[in-house]
Amino acid sequence: MKNSRLKLNADETEFLIIGTATQRRKHDGFFPIHILSQSVTTDASVLKLGVTFDENFNFKQHISKTYRCCFYHIRRIRRYILLSVAKTIEIALTSSTFD
Known part of the structure; x- marks a missing residue:
């Protein structure tokens, strides 16, 4: 990211774990992803391009x-x-x- 002069906005960056309840239990709890010393956390639902995606993908x-x-x-x-x-x-x- 540094080579292409991109920066990560940790306040607006989020990720979503999609799967069945059993699959999500393997990753339950809070576990952040660290990118360039910035922490990105999981979210239960994400709004992108006017569509709300949730963890069950329903x-x-x-x-x-x-x-x-x-x-x-x-x-x-x-x-x-x-x-x-x-x-x-x-x-x-x-x-x-x-x-």
Whole structure:
């Protein structure tokens, strides 16, 4: 990294151990990775490019966060639109987010 003049930002660098519960138990606890005297720690979930990856790799957190966001916006405009329009907006928001 020094040859290419790159620096590690330890505050924003994170890594994720993905696997079944049994596989993750082999690596449980806190064990940091040391790169150029900087410590990088594990995280239970990581947000990259708008997608939340979790340790089970099942996207449960990502899906629930997306639905919460969509329903928040629908609740904000619900009193101004018909129920059928709200359902159409819900489908449009969720399907465009997951495609």
